[in-house]
Amino acid sequence: MAYNFSEIEPRWQKRWADEKPYKVKRDSSKKKFYCLEMLPYPSGRIHMGHVRNYSIGDVVSRYLSMNGYNVMHPMGWDAMGMPAENAAIKSGRHPREHTYDHMKMMRVQLQNLGFSYDWDREIASCDPEYYRWNQWIFLKMMEKGLVYRSRRSVNWCPSCRTVLANEQAEGGTCWRCDSEVELKELEQWFVRITDYAEELLNGLDNLPQWPENVKAMQRHWIGRSEGSFVEFQLDGINKSLEVFTTRIDTIFGATFVCLAPNHPLVKEIREISPEREAIDDFVTKMNRMSREERLASTEKLGQFTGIYALNPFTKKRIPVYLANFVLMEYGTGAVMSVPAHDQRDFEFAKKYNLPILPVIVPEPGFRYEEELTEAVEATGVLVDSGVFSGITSDVAKIEMNEVAEAGGFGRGAITYKLKDWGISRQRYWGTPIPIIYCDKCGIVPVPEKDLPVKLPDDVAFTGEGGSPILTSESFLHTTCPRCGGDARRETDTMDTFMDSSWYYYRYLNPHLDTAPFDVEDAAYWTPVDLYIGGVEHATMHLIYTRFFTKLLRDFGLLKIDEPVKKLVTQGMVIKDGRKMSKSLGNVVDPDDMIQKFGADAVRVFMLFASPPEKEIEWKDQGAEGALRFLNRVWNYGENNSEIIQKKENIDPEKLKGEAKALFQKLHQTIAKVGDDIEKRLHLNTAIASLMELYNLLSATDLESQVSAAVAGLAYRDLIRMLMPFAPHMASETGRIYDFDVSLWPELNRKFAVADSFTLVVQVNGKIKDKIEAEMGIDSDLAFELATASERVAAELAGKTVVKKIYIPDRLLNLVVK
RNA sequence: GCGAGAGUGGCGGAACUGGUAGACGCGCCAGAUUUAGGAUCUGGUAUGCUUCGCGUGUGGGGGUUCGAGUCCCCCCUCUCGCACCA
Numbered sequence: 001m002a003y004n005f006s007e008i009e010p011r012w013q014k015r016w017a018d019e020k021p022y023k024v025k026r027d028s029s030k031k032k033f034y035c036l037e038m039l040p041y042p043s044g045r046i047h048m049g050h051v052r053n054y055s056i057g058d059v060v061s062r063y064l065s066m067n068g069y070n071v072m073h074p075m076g077w078d079a080m081g082m083p084a085e086n087a088a089i090k091s092g093r094h095p096r097e098h099t100y101d102h103m104k105m106m107r108v109q110l111q112n113l114g115f116s117y118d119w120d121r122e123i124a125s126c127d128p129e130y131y132r133w134n135q136w137i138f139l140k141m142m143e144k145g146l147v148y149r150s151r152r153s154v155n156w157c158p159s160c161r162t163v164l165a166n167e168q169a170e171g172g173t174c175w176r177c178d179s180e181v182e183l184k185e186l187e188q189w190f191v192r193i194t195d196y197a198e199e200l201l202n203g204l205d206n207l208p209q210w211p212e213n214v215k216a217m218q219r220h221w222i223g224r225s226e227g228s229f230v231e232f233q234l235d236g237i238n239k240s241l242e243v244f245t246t247r248i249d250t251i252f253g254a255t256f257v258c259l260a261p262n263h264p265l266v267k268e269i270r271e272i273s274p275e276r277e278a279i280d281d282f283v284t285k286m287n288r289m290s291r292e293e294r295l296a297s298t299e300k301l302g303q304f305t306g307i308y309a310l311n312p313f314t315k316k317r318i319p320v321y322l323a324n325f326v327l328m329e330y331g332t333g334a335v336m337s338v339p340a341h342d343q344r345d346f347e348f349a350k351k352y353n354l355p356i357l358p359v360i361v362p363e364p365g366f367r368y369e370e371e372l373t374e375a376v377e378a379t380g381v382l383v384d385s386g387v388f389s390g391i392t393s394d395v396a397k398i399e400m401n402e403v404a405e406a407g408g409f410g411r412g413a414i415t416y417k418l419k420d421w422g423i424s425r426q427r428y429w430g431t432p433i434p435i436i437y438c439d440k441c442g443i444v445p446v447p448e449k450d451l452p453v454k455l456p457d458d459v460a461f462t463g464e465g466g467s468p469i470l471t472s473e474s475f476l477h478t479t480c481p482r483c484g485g486d487a488r489r490e491t492d493t494m495d496t497f498m499d500s501s502w503y504y505y506r507y508l509n510p511h512l513d514t515a516p517f518d519v520e521d522a523a524y525w526t527p528v529d530l531y532i533g534g535v536e537h538a539t540m541h542l543i544y545t546r547f548f549t550k551l552l553r554d555f556g557l558l559k560i561d562e563p564v565k566k567l568v569t570q571g572m573v574i575k576d577g578r579k580m581s582k583s584l585g586n587v588v589d590p591d592d593m594i595q596k597f598g599a600d601a602v603r604v605f606m607l608f609a610s611p612p613e614k615e616i617e618w619k620d621q622g623a624e625g626a627l628r629f630l631n632r633v634w635n636y637g638e639n640n641s642e643i644i645q646k647k648e649n650i651d652p653e654k655l656k657g658e659a660k661a662l663f664q665k666l667h668q669t670i671a672k673v674g675d676d677i678e679k680r681l682h683l684n685t686a687i688a689s690l691m692e693l694y695n696l697l698s699a700t701d702l703e704s705q706v707s708a709a710v711a712g713l714a715y716r717d718l719i720r721m722l723m724p725f726a727p728h729m730a731s732e733t734g735r736i737y738d739f740d741v742s743l744w745p746e747l748n749r750k751f752a753v754a755d756s757f758t759l760v761v762q763v764n765g766k767i768k769d770k771i772e773a774e775m776g777i778d779s780d781l782a783f784e785l786a787t788a789s790e791r792v793a794a795e796l797a798g799k800t801v802v803k804k805i806y807i808p809d810r811l812l813n814l815v816v817k
Numbered sequence: 818g819c820g821a822g823a824g825u826g827g828c829g830g831a832a833c834u835g836g837u838a839g840a841c842g843c844g845c846c847a848g849a850u851u852u853a854g855g856a857u858c859u860g861g862u863a864u865g866c867u868u869c870g871c872g873u874g875u876g877g878g879g880g881u882u883c884g885a886g887u888c889c890c891c892c893c894u895c896u897c898g899c900a901c902c903a
């Protein structure tokens with residue numbers, strides 16, 4: 001009879017839910033392993049990406065448990081955020097109801113896949129019991145001076161009606177809804193992540209088990225740049241402007257200065273400039289340009305301001321321009337332009353006929369043409385640079401910084417692309433920022449004893465007039481904790497990336513009400529040993545979460561510097577060569593697949609088709625193949641139940657022939673599968689070798705008693721090794737034939753090697769023959785065997801062997817003349 | 818443009834330390850079983866030729882080596898990320 005997954009799988013799932021075999025406790029006598037998968041947003045349905053992500057984690061968790069590790073394997077919900085609130089606006093139902101319904105449905109789906117979570121540790125970030133600690137962390141940060149309020153031009157999504165972090169507005173569009181992002185001035189709460197920029201950058205060097213591309217993305221995101229701030233006095237006005245440059249060594253070649261069109265100084269300049277109208281026109285034109293248009297073209301556009309600046313080194317008077325390529329978000333929003341040595345400045349100078357003045361000789365003997373065709377960006381030796389002429393760029397940078405600092409008009413400086421993290425969101429479904437505004441006392445933090453500040457229920461979800469929280473009278477009005485007078489609450493909520501920055505610490509003590517988590521539990525369980533998730537979180541979540549770990553460490557709660565030892569970013573699950581999406585109509589639903597092939601087959605196919613980092617194409621035929629394999633194994637059991645149940649003692653030393661070969665294959669497989677899971681996470685090759693073991697087992701003749709005994713053993717161990725991949729089928733098999741599937745088979749290294757090998761004989765590097773030989777033979781014996789071969793002998797006839805290269809147990813190469 | 822990674826049969830992929838290229842699976846072909854289909858089982862499946870054999874072959878070209886999918890140099894293509902970052 002075929003393996004009846006639709007009866008067997010639910011039965012085991014129920015048993016696991018009832019008996020909780022995956023519940024864990026701190027136990028210092030055991031080696032711990034913290035296996036974490038990125039928690040899902042409760043959208044209502046899990047998708048194939050989740051299935052893949054969680055299947056990988058489940059194999060590792062189950063495998064290590066079977067090997068005696070104390071494995072922490074939790075699951076929870078990133079449950080705040082805009083979709084639930086948007087749904088509430090449409091349906092009138094409270095976001096909480098949506099969210100809890102969704103979590104319930106998805107929990108069932110995850111249980112249907114047989115994942116080994118300790119469900120008693122489940123968390124939901126929308127639970128006040130959880131977000132109370134977001135608020136607590138916020139207050140702690142405030143105590144340490146790590147949060148501040150500031151009026152800033154921020155990324156505003158008109159559709160979501162909220163502020164977005166830079167990371168959430170990459171490419172000028174909202175990361176959630178893709179609408180075009182606008183700039184808007186708002187009072188916001190900011191977190192000083194830039195205080196940790198240097199450590200976040202340097203820490204990457206201590207993460208050898210993180211993928212190189214993720215580290216590169218983070219380095220780029222942090223964007224450290226060494227250079228100088230230099231102040232330029234404006235001619236005839238008592239004002240100065242500050243530029244940032246990494247090439248102060250080229251300052252004698254600066255022939256103009258450029259400002260970002262939205263630079264604050266522009267307002268003042270236009271007041272006194274003869275070019276007032278032209279400035280206004282240009283600024284309007286730039287503002288009108290969409291971000292897309294701006295990105296599409298690299299054409300340099302500029303406008304003379306009518307104002308001149310004085311180069312502090314040369315005292316020369318140079319024009320100040322507005323330029324489209326200068327970004328207000330970076331450095332000071334102003335640059336000194338050295339067209340001879342910067343390509344952008346060069347293009348600008350060409351277009352507006354500004355002088356180009358070379359001041360660097362990149363290599364000895366280099367001559368400048370009458371007319372440059374492009375900027376010379378290499379460093380070298382300074383010329384025409386006053387007292388600095390003749391020294392190298394490197395030295396000049398240091399000396400010029402010193403001169404600038406002594407003269408009070410500049411200094412060496414480091415800038416970052418990383419910005420402080422704006423966490424205010426003008427939405428309801430998030431953690432309330434625990435702040436009270438009092439007319440007398442000003443900004444007052446909510447005292448710790450009053451936490452959590454809970455989300456109010458008396459709100460209307462109309463989709464109009466900003467955050468729904470503004471409709472709650474009970475929430476808005478409060479009393480000042482300092483003076484007791486009337487006061488109002490902060491109505492902004494936190495970016496949900498705050499929630500997900502530390503959730504895996506809360507799993508340790510999900511219901512603790514005196515602290516976010518227990519310090520000693522954290523000392524035992526952290527860091528996370530393996531973290532699996534999508535590469536789309538390479539910058540945002542994975543930078544924030546590293547930042548939070550450093551914060552919590554500095555609060556005295558953690559003893560680690562980095563949260564995650566090994567990071568794996570799994571590839572996408574695609575269909576018909578494309579990303580699955582509703583609009584393409586190529587979405588594969590996990591529930592349908594479970595119904596069709598069973599959870600075990602779905603899991604096995606997902607893991608078998610590709611190594612984790614790579615993309616994977618969903619194919620029903622592939623899942624069919626996985627099911628076929630499980631079925632074959634199942635049927636072998638049914639046909640040979642006696643020998644499987646017998647459990648005879650085997651003396652490996654006395655084995656011969658087929659029995660010995662199978663025994664050796666078994667131990668080779670134990671070694672290989674263990675290595676593949678532990679060292680490389682190549683679950684595809686682990687499954688392949690299990691298939692190989694089965695293929696040999698099914699081909700083994702069971703006539704002799706010894707062979708049958710070894711086959712029984714091999715079958716039981718095969719099932720044990722299948723347990724992490726296909727836990728339902730393995731559990732049921734173990735139950736039927738009465739053996740324990742909770743332990744990984746013990747490896748006998750002595751038998752994990754074969755006793756013969758194929759000696760490959762090459763002559764001048766070309767394969768001439770393959771000869772079966774005993775393991776461990778020496779070079780002379782190998783040569784003897786080789787020359788005994790007719791084909792090799794024919795090759796050697798009449799020639800001299802000049803060199804013999806013998807690679808033990810593999811190959812013999814004879815170099816002949 | 819910059820950064821990271823990848824190019825191996827019809828397809829997904831394997832080859833871990835420079836040592837038998839194509840494990841394992843999908844698909845396909847043939848056979849067995851079956852009234853038939855499906856399922857199952859057995860065998861075959863890189864390619865060329867003069868096919869019990871010989872040669873060629875890991876995107877292209879060169880190099881190092883007794884030996885290269887693997888190491889080095891140049892080029893091409895693709896994927897991902899960033900993108901006027903001063």
